[in-house]
Amino acid sequence: MIYNSIIDTIGNTPLVRLNKVNQGIPGEILVKVEYFNPGNSMKDRMAIKMVEDAEKAGLLKPGGTIIEGTSGNTGMGLALAAIAKGYKCIFTMADKQSKEKIDILKAVGAEVIVCPTNVAPEDPRSYYSVAKKLNKDIPNSFYPNQYDNLSNWRAHYESTGPEIWRDSEGKVTHYAAGVGTGGTISGTSKFLKEQNPDIVSVGIDTYGSVFKKYKETGIFDENEIYPYLTEGIGEDILPKNVDFSLIDHFIKVTDKDAAIMTRRLSREEGLFVGWSAGSAVHGALEYAREHLKEGDRMVILLPDHGSRYVGKVYNDEWMKNHGFLEDKTFATARDIISARSGDYQLVVVGKSDKVRDAIALMNESSVSQIPVMENGQVVGSITDNKLLSKIITDPSLKDASVTDVMEDSMKFVALGSTLDVLSSMVDKEKAVLVRDELDRIHIITKHDILTAVTK
Numbered sequence: 363m364i365y366n367s368i369i370d371t372i373g374n375t376p377l378v379r380l381n382k383v384n385q386g387i388p389g390e391i392l393v394k395v396e397y398f399n400p401g402n403s404m405k406d407r408m409a410i411k412m413v414e415d416a417e418k419a420g421l422l423k424p425g426g427t428i429i430e431g432t433s434g435n436t437g438m439g440l441a442l443a444a445i446a447k448g449y450k451c452i453f454t455m456a457d458k459q460s461k462e463k464i465d466i467l468k469a470v471g472a473e474v475i476v477c478p479t480n481v482a483p484e485d486p487r488s489y490y491s492v493a494k495k496l497n498k499d500i501p502n503s504f505y506p507n508q509y510d511n512l513s514n515w516r517a518h519y520e521s522t523g524p525e526i527w528r529d530s531e532g533k534v535t536h537y538a539a540g541v542g543t544g545g546t547i548s549g550t551s552k553f554l555k556e557q558n559p560d561i562v563s564v565g566i567d568t569y570g571s572v573f574k575k576y577k578e579t580g581i582f583d584e585n586e587i588y589p590y591l592t593e594g595i596g597e598d599i600l601p602k603n604v605d606f607s608l609i610d611h612f613i614k615v616t617d618k619d620a621a622i623m624t625r626r627l628s629r630e631e632g633l634f635v636g637w638s639a640g641s642a643v644h645g646a647l648e649y650a651r652e653h654l655k656e657g658d659r660m661v662i663l664l665p666d667h668g669s670r671y672v673g674k675v676y677n678d679e680w681m682k683n684h685g686f687l688e689d690k691t692f693a694t695a696r697d698i699i700s701a702r703s704g705d706y707q708l709v710v711v712g713k714s715d716k717v718r719d720a721i722a723l724m725n726e727s728s729v730s731q732i733p734v735m736e737n738g739q740v741v742g743s744i745t746d747n748k749l750l751s752k753i754i755t756d757p758s759l760k761d762a763s764v765t766d767v768m769e770d771s772m773k774f775v776a777l778g779s780t781l782d783v784l785s786s787m788v789d790k791e792k793a794v795l796v797r798d799e800l801d802r803i804h805i806i807t808k809h810d811i812l813t814a815v816t817k
């Protein structure tokens with residue numbers, strides 16, 4: 363068969379049985395290997411659809427420029443579409459992305475602008491904001507906005523879903539995929555559930571992202587947001603392409619568990635896949651171990667190719683430096699709190715307690731910051747030096763309630779967070795919180811991290 367251009371080869375990726383990493387788990391586990399797409403990821407599917415839908419809507423005209431904020435894979439898909447159709451591409455990218463991804467986009471003719479990762483989406487330096495501004499400034503430019511452009515999920519509704527249904531011979535019972543923009547899981551799940559409403563859809567999320575809590579409680583919790591390393595999944599926003607009604611469960615996977623599973627997929631299954639594929643398989647198998655029965659058939663989508671991660675999860679030095687290999691150089695939050703005595707008790711104050719009593723408690727327990735609680739939930743914090751400057755300005759605050767002086771809550775981190783992640787989060791004064799296996803809350807301060815580093 364001869365194709366007219368490379369973009370005609372997008373889709374029809376294979377469904378492959380897992381044989382090793384799923385041992386002991388009931389049912390059949392199949393993976394949809396999306397690196398067989400010409401841009402080496404499932405994003406080719408939505409990139410070409412966003413471009414063609416924009417052409418139909420008159421948003422993209424001959425000679426135009428495509429501008430997008432992308433972690434690399436969407437950029438590759440858009441670059442291939444642009445080559446086939448004669449457009450120019452400019453991409454903005456967060457600086458946590460692998461260097462390989464940036465070089466790859468340049469290789470296919472795109473201009474790449476690297477932006478800081480750890481700034482809020484609305485900050486003018488963020489890759490979202492820079493892309494929007496370029497779109498405003500450059501005439502005849504088109505900003506696909508993969509987060510909110512519904513052609514994204516529709517591409518997977520039209521191709522990924524039907525392929526899985528066809529290739530699993532209608533026997534798929536569970537579908538699992540990572541959630542970033544949400545296009546892949548929403549479009550595929552919608553198609554599959556229309557064929558069989560009993561199909562269960564499992565979304566894979568990261569620690570540091572808002573999705574799981576939002577699905578389970580309806581709360582967009584800023585305290586869930588903190589830096590993580592896995593590329594492509596998890597968000598600090600709610601993209602329009604995530605249809606929460608189509609995702610039955612979310613599972614969070616740590617950077618480390620994902621990295622280890624990614625390497626196992628290569629070595630034990632011959633699947634040289636990217637980091638988020640490790641997240642998807644680790645999380646999906648965690649779900650499968652508890653919920654799958656003999657005769658069930660789970661399909662897990664593997665987003666991209668391992669070549670983009672040779673400097674990271676496939677590099678032993680990098681893995682060791684992040685504490686992801688057994689002879690780790692970094693301890694984790696778990697190590698810090700497990701060194702504490704069994705009767706450890708977090709010092710807390712209630713929201714309606716008096717400031718005067720909170721100060722006495724801080725003195726008595728020799729702590730400089732305390733979480734503020736209400737109905738078992740952490741709702742804020744007080745730190746001694748901020749409190750002091752407030753009281754110096756207004757001495758009557760001593761008799762006020764804690765609620766009148768409290769600051770934002772400390773953020774929660776995962777038990778497996780390594781010291782490098784912890785130290786990036788413990789900013790000037792504020793500590794972080796972590797829940798242990800018994801659901802007790804612990805505080806980790808800069809001092810705890812320094813002690814652990816020097817051990």
Ligand SMILES: Cc1ncc(COP(=O)(O)O)c(C=O)c1O
Nearest residue numbers: 541542543544545546594638665
């Ligand atoms: C490597 C990788 N994995 C997973 C995803 C998540 O897919 P989606 O954006 O369709 O939710 C992305 C998205 O950027 C990705 O690049």
